[in-house]
Amino acid sequence: MKVTITVNGTKHESEIEPRTLLVQYVRENLGLTGTNIGCDTSSCGACSLHVNGESVKSCTMLAAQADGCEVTTIEGLAKDGVMHPMQQAFMENHGLQCGYCTPGMVMASISLLKENPNPTEEEVRIGLEGNLCRCTGYHNIVKSVLAAAQAK
């Protein structure tokens, strides 16, 4: 089947298999491998990206469902070589270690602040419950998100 999906500002018309997941589409069809796959039960959030500005676990969505949508992946966040404030906050607060959960964590965190621009620590923790990290103990991820909220 044919889909038209705008990814990171570029419109792509692609011929895909109907069962293609959105995460497979961005990784395999477009070669955008920043979005990672960490599980097979939609538990880990490593594949989080934005569809029409909202955070989505891209393993739970068919590429076909994104037909006509605007998709943003981690590769689309920095503008003219300048990192998004959330990316910057993760760097300054050591919010990543192995980096595997990071793209999904950053995308989910941006979405979290969009819904709640001034969250408490507890609200950040609950808001990121669907994004798993094994390295950081979440401490510095939470700190990063709170710092990004302050920076706005």
Added chain:
Amino acid sequence: MGGSILGNRVLRKEDPKFLTTGGQYVDDLLDEPLLKDAVHVTYARSSVAHGRILSIDTSEAAQMPGIIAVFTGADLALEPVPSAFNPAATRTLLAMDKVRYVGEPLAIIVSETREQGEDASEAIIVDYDVLEALVDVEQAMTSSVHLYEACGSNVVFDSTFLGMPANTGDAYFEGCEVVVKGRYVNQRVAPCPLEVRGAAAAWGPDGRLTQWLSTQHAQGAPAPIAAANGVDVSQVRVKTPDVGGGFGAKIGTYPEDLLLGVVAKRVGRPVRWRETRSESMVGLGHGRAQLQYITIGGSRDGKVTHYQFHAIQDSGAWVDMGTILAPFMTRPMSSGVYAIPNIECHTTSVVTNTTPTVAYRGAGRPEATAAIERAMDMFAAEIGMDAAEVRRINLIPKFMEPHTTAIGGTYDVGDYEESLNRTLAASDYAGWRKKQAERRANNDPKQLGIGVSVYVEITGGVGTGESAKVEVLEDGSARVYTGTSPHGQGHDTSWSMLASEQTGIPMDKIELVWGDTDLVPIGSGTMGSRSLQQGGNAVYSVAGTLAEKAKAVAARLLEANEADIVLDKDQGIFHVAGTPAVSKTWADLAVAEKSTGGLVHSDVIGVTGPTFPFGAHVGIVEVDTETGKVTHIAHYACDDAGTVLNPMLLEGQIHGGVAQGAAQALMEEVRYDEDGNPITSNLADYAFISAAELPSVTVIHMETPTPNNLIGAKGIGESGTIGSTPALQSAVIDAVSHLGVRHIDMPTTAERVWSAIQQAR
């Protein structure tokens, strides 16, 4: 003159890549020329825990769309391979005669797409003669059904095999005023790196095999890969892309890794393999899984004089790394931080029909610490003394010369009381005790629990040194080659700091090379918290020697005496002392040395011995006594790792360690039903800890340098895990101890806590 960069909170060089394009993990190697037209490998796995294989029918799978080939062990003529730790135990890399756990690989499907391979794996029909599944480690010890018949028992390793004495039983405690016994389950947990296992393999036009591997130790992989492929080890090159976490479970190679070259040769195309999370939960090795019997004895005034420990290690269905952690890592640490004059520790490792166990963050030391800390708590409860006070009475006094415990562990330096004091002060231990007393007096349904642990562990126990090479290029930039293998630890930043400190070459002009066995043939990888004290130490030493060598080159170029040459590290230039106007840059020197092999130095730098980080943790939980629900509300961690290179990275390691320790204490457990079917084999069923279940961690700094390396550094990768688990288990029990509860096994789930309260009433 600028100050030293060492000890500073330097941001990570590797982060911009991870944050903007993402890392390049093995599954991201889409543009690798050698992997062009690669096909996908899928493993068909055993669906029963224990059984004889009567037949494997691959005919239907082979006919399915996109299937290039299907191989069984017989098709590949696989031969049995003995375990490194008990040669009587042998297995083929694909199960042929028997399966021994659910998830064991038994056939390979090669397909054009990954999905086609998954579909075909479900069409492989295996006929089994199902055998009794041994899931319980004590049942396996005495069963007449043996996983490996040639071993004659399911006990595949025992500390007595090494000539260590067996325990003497209750007679050991004659004369003790107080004797307390315990049976603790240090449960099986899943390491769960966010990136599952994956690899790719390609035979090059030169006849050599290149294998990309998500690993913690590339240099350990060529030998087993070469053996599996029937080639000389010189014909194998292993390359490590970015690795999305390991936690010990990616130290060794797995059958799925070893067979990829064989398959690539058979089908004449490069191959890729990436498991699913559900496969990973049964295929990647598990951690812990130790049953502990302890007896502790002493006097009513709080002095512990006798401790006896029998550790029964569940090896799972293969005699892998997990088997030997009990005798080699748990046993020597069984005394913990305490001056106990009489200790016995016997370890028994037993195979069961479960996923094989391997190293997992802490690897044998968390088990030792959990046992002694739980025993100290039970001893304290028995004599009615505060848990912190009993610890204080029994701590080994401060020592700055090596100290040997009664079990034979020799620690480098330690000041355990100071770490306890700092943690009790920073946590306001007395204040929490007051709050706890108030809630108890008010009969509040939500009770507070306070847990204390004091621990010591062994790091850098793997390897006796590490390789490093520093090369200055003609543009004045440097390449640092290391035998360690970062997968989150930030070596790119840390090793650049060390090399920059010695050479004055700016950090952003230093590139780190690791994990490629052609470029770094010697290395012991990243495991056992060894990297800084051995790998960083080697970089520091080699870069220092290179700077000295460079002075000789500068002397030649400046026509001066070598002894008069100084290296201005602020500017990265060499000049004669007192005349900085005439100078040579690193680039000048590199150009000058081009014809004689370049400006480079490499060496393997040894260390004096392993190091023994220590510290104290206080964990605070709130327990809802009506539901049993536990909430981890505060955590204080003092982890003394010696000289600190980068406090930001140190804290990151502690935070992550505490979370994994809390996960074991409070939530996570790999479970099987009685037939050996895994019931936690995906991330929906396994209680992987999330941000919502953790508090922020208060880190308390303390630095007692070790004399065992140039830097003074001890390991920090595992300390947080080791200290936090017993503190939190203890905190949960403490919250309900006034109701008569003395012990709750981990994980201290709501169901277990509620049941313990009901039983005590």
